[in-house]
Amino acid sequence: MSNNKISNWLIFKRLGQFVKPYKCIFIIGIICLSFVGTLMPSIITMVKPVMDIIFASSEVIVIPFLKYEIPRDAAVNFLALAIISLALLKGVFDFFSKYLMAYIGQHVTMDIRNRLFGHLVYQSLEYYSNNPTGQILSRITNDVKYLENSIVKIPARFVRDGLMLIILLGMIIFFNPKWALMTILGFLLIILPLVLFSKMLRNLGRKGQQRMADIYDFLSEKISGVRLVKSFSMEKEEQKEMEKANKRFISLVLKSEKIDAFQGAFIEFLAISGVALAIVTIGGAVIRDSVTPGDFFLLLGYIVALYTPAKNFAGLNQELQKSLAAAERIFEILDEKSPLVERSNLKILKDFNQSLEFRDVSYRYGDGDLVLKNININVPHGSIAAVVGPSGAGKSTLINLVPRFFDPVSGFIAIDGKDIREYTVRSLRKKIAMVMQDVILFNMSVKDNICYGLGEFSDDEVRKYAEAAYADMFIKQLPDGYDTIVGEKGVKLSGGQKQRISIARALIKDPEILILDEATSHLDTESEKLVQDALDLLMKNRTTLVIAHRLSTVRNADKIIVLEDGKVREEGRHEELLAIPGLYRRMFEMQSI
Structure with a gap:
């Protein structure tokens, strides 16, 4: 998979495309979050009138503007009821914001998983040869789960806590610009570690997710090969390898947690120091009668309230960097282009009447050497063509080109004289059936x-x-x-x-075209006879390509193609090939010993 970095802006822009179908719900959720962020400072603001009334010397309170007098205890009760009402309202908006954002998060992650799977199933077989199953599974499961934070938790905290910070700082500025300046300076000190450690956390997040992918890969491989593990009594050794993989993962996680813990402790220290400084500064003002006790509690409440969103922003930074790293890995898959490209205005393959041909076909895996070199084969309709040769000659690669599991790098395959790339892949594959050595059953x-x-x-x-x-x-x-x-x-x-x-x-x-790849290998004699009888019925009146190591199974083929080093070395019927001193005869004689 590609390791190209994607800019943060592009990541958020692309994630926005997944959120777009739910934009109305998202907007409502953001509005609810905005109310949550606004109502909390409003509740704190109610502290000043309550404290002023409690510490007032008069038993009667005059309501401003209305000039209406009410008893002091009634005023306290009224303000307490107002605080309860605001808290209830905040709770309602908090409930809806959490539910709506969770709804969006679950649906968007579902859409991303569906998009990933839909993209993966159309990749060529070569893609799966180059990318282990565990690595792919990790990105579909683990990375998508991390990505949910980018879509739900991070915007929620950013809007709610960000709005709360702005309102609280605005209120402090309105109340006392001098104290507001001190508060802002303290807040800038809080932001400093977030900026300093963001890149480091991003890299650790990416490496940690790669380590988790390695664990997925290890588990997938060892569980699927558990018989081999047991047959060689390798349980303890594999357990040790698993422990090593876990330790490598944990070491990265602990580095990230160390930075996060330092950020949290540093911010908490600054916040408590700020509260202490506020007590000294504002408390002194109360002693000098410069401000009322209500002002003291109000400003102290604002400063204390700043602590929670500031600390959340510290944790938010770690989550953001992990989510961005996960998004990079997910978009790497989605950006992977399949080499199997269907042209426009393709036809539906309806009839196959004449022949299946390989015309100057060559193929290589990735940037490697050619594994098939200028292959020219003609298989008449209804005939049986066997492909034989030593291991690594290119037999399986050759037959995998017919259903377009991948395409030749040069040359083409033709059905009735027309390039199979002129037909839709779906209509082509409907004409083909494959019976492989390793049967896939779900x-x-x-x-x-x-x-x-x-x-x-x-x-x-x-x-x-x-x-x-x-x-x-x-x-x-x-x-x-x-x-x-x-x-x-x-x-x-x-x-x-x-x-x-x-x-x-x-x-x-x-099917009209049948592909058999070592279909009777590794079977006992009884099973082989039953399978061979079934295959004989299956091959009747069908164009058949057979790969076989045991040459005795292809004696009756209409044509035998002998491959070596990716080239056609010999071609003919069984008797014809035995009559010449070549590769086929040597292979047959070796198997006859």
């Missing part, structure tokens, strides 16, 4: 696996194709028959059983 029922991607079929139809694949007999013996859940990757089934389900899936698709 954690769902046998029936759903057979019908995967092919629409709805009746139970009788599914059973008919399962019988043709010699699978019905063992399926009926499963605990729930066709409704049996096969487990992740079909773990509850044997290799031969999985292959026969795969063949049933290919039969029900009724």
Whole structure:
């Protein structure tokens, strides 16, 4: 994946596109937050009249402007009721702001996950070869969760606490500009560590998320390969590796927490020092009768109230940097362009009547050397072509080009003389079925696996194709028959059983082009015979490409293509290739020993 840095402004701009569908709810949430930020200073402001009334010498209070006299205790009760009313109103706005912002956060993160998955499923196979599964999973889960802070918590704190800070500072300035200047200077000292440590926290956040991705990758790999771990008695060693990965992650987290703890302690020290200074300064003014006790409590209340939003801003900085790092990693995936590009005005592939051709096809992975070099092959419609050769010759790469899992770097593949890139990928792949060496089954029922991607079929139809694949007999013996859940990757089934389900899936698709990649390897003799019988039925009247290591399985192929070092070395029928002293004959003789 790319490591290009994205500017903060661009990150927020792109996140705004995800929030845009919920802009009305977002605006209402911001308005509610604004009221929360405004009402808190209003409640504090009520302290002055209450204190002035309590410390007043007169038993009767005159209401300003109205010149209406009321008893002192009644005035205190009235102001207390006003404070309760404001607090209730603040609570209502606080409830709606939290719920609405949470609603937006959950829906936006859902949209981002959906966008990520939708983007990933259209990437080429090469992308997954270069990016481990655990790394991808970490970005979809862990990073998206961090990103929720950017969308919900950070704007909420910024609006609520920012507005509260502005109002409180404004009120202090209105009340006493001299004291306001001292307060602002103290606030600037509070902001200083936020600025100094923001870049460091961003880098630590990014590295920490990468370490977590490494843990996801480690877990994905070791859990999927747990049989190998057990077979070599490597449980303790892998546990130690897991502990090392966790320690590397924790060390970065603790560095970040150390900075955050220092920020919090520094800000708290400044805030308490500010309160102490306010007590000395304003308290002295009260002693000199320059201000009233109400003024003392009011200003002290303002300064104390400044502490909470200021401290929140310290924590906000750490969350912001982590969220920005997560956003960078997410947008790296979304910015990854698939090399598989569909042209405009594409046609639907309807008929296949003549041949499948490889015309001067070459391919390389990334910036590496060519693994296929100027391949020219013609496979007539309805014929069987076998591709053989030593390991690493390019056999699997060759057949993966047919369904356009990736495209050639030069040359092209043609169906009936037309470049397959002139057709939509969907219509092309509808004509192709693949039975691979490593069968992919999902954690769902046998029936759903057979019908995967092919629409709805009746139970009788599914059973008919399962019988043709010699699978019905063992399926009926499963605990729930066709409704049996096969487990992740079909773990509850044997290799031969999985292959026969795969063949049933290919039969029900009724393809015109069939690709078999080592479909009978690693099977016992009985399973191989059943699978081979099913394959013979499947290949009948279909254009078939077969990859095989055991040459005895391709004797009856109409054409055998021998690959070596990415080039076609020999081509012909079994008897023809045996008659010449070449690679095919040497391979056949070695397997006959």
